[in-house]
Amino acid sequence: MEIPQQLRDSGLKATLPRLKILELFQHSNVRHLSAEDVYRLLLKENLDVGLATIYRVLMQFAEAKILLRRQFEGDRAVFEINATEHHDHMVCVECDKVEEFFDSAIEERQTLLAKQHGFKLRDHSLSLYGLCKDCVARDHAQSSASRLQQPHLAARMMSKLPKHK
């Protein structure tokens, strides 16, 4: 669907900040972005947007179901585009990378358990926290090569951006 149309369907005018933000989520290779991530990426493109606007737009997009808001451990919320099937997440506690997964067995158990408790399920969130494949490998390499003084061998996709908090 055309992007401007997608916006109009939600009663939102097709403004530059909104178009750019949506574009980011559709084309960035990082699917999960925080308000600040979006802010910095737009500044990089010399877009003069305020952080407040980004929060507002993200909120509107989430209400319009264009984006999904996710709250992993910690304080910052991240957003992802709502185009794929429902899924849960594995979050790397070292590089913050987010992987998605889906398991119908777990989904079914959840539904069943809710029913057993007389609970009317509306939403659920499952997140696994740990070390991703890359970080396990890197950590292992480091402990072997011992005294390389923490090379901090890359990995963060949002490269330069200081790991806030």
Place this chain on the structure above:
Amino acid sequence: MEIPQQLRDSGLKATLPRLKILELFQHSNVRHLSAEDVYRLLLKENLDVGLATIYRVLMQFAEAKILLRRQFEGDRAVFEINATEHHDHMVCVECDKVEEFFDSAIEERQTLLAKQHGFKLRDHSLSLYGLCKDCVARDHAQSSASRLQQPHLAARMMSKLPKHK
């Protein structure tokens, strides 16, 4: 185990605020409390504690594994005593009540999925959000008895405390 002993084992002196807070978690019929919940409950007992102290104590208890910190949807963290087996939560989006559940099938799938992704699992959190049995019943009663002008029929265990946020 004696409470003061439990504290000393963690290198914490047995002070009044710490004793009272621990006592709260051990004897309150509400297992999940936020810093502010604790604050208000202590004030009710005419305990003159600062909110900052509560945050500090909760943090120390969480580090000492006496309490577990949980972050459900939204911004406030809640704590519960770490005395029972691992479990996950169903959180009522209407009355904020928290129910606990455990399902070994889900646990096993999680472990398996992590392994398949080369992910070194360290922690995980699963929360179901929806309406608890009581709220479903109350909502249903209301829509039948129609115009009773929102009786707000009870339910919140933390009674008088205004629903912060």
Place this chain on the structure above:
DNA sequence: CTCCGTGCAAAGAGTTTGCAAACAT
């Protein structure tokens, strides 16, 4: 007596809101 722990006030991080100017339609 000696630190550890406390209350208070102030700082911090992330997010939201009020407002006048700028923009989409």
Place this chain on the structure above:
DNA sequence: ATGTTTGCAAACTCTTTGCACGGAG
């Protein structure tokens, strides 16, 4: 033209921290 949207600054919420006093061991 007109109702929306924006950027800025200030407000807000939850949490953490600095500091001097007070209490535990």
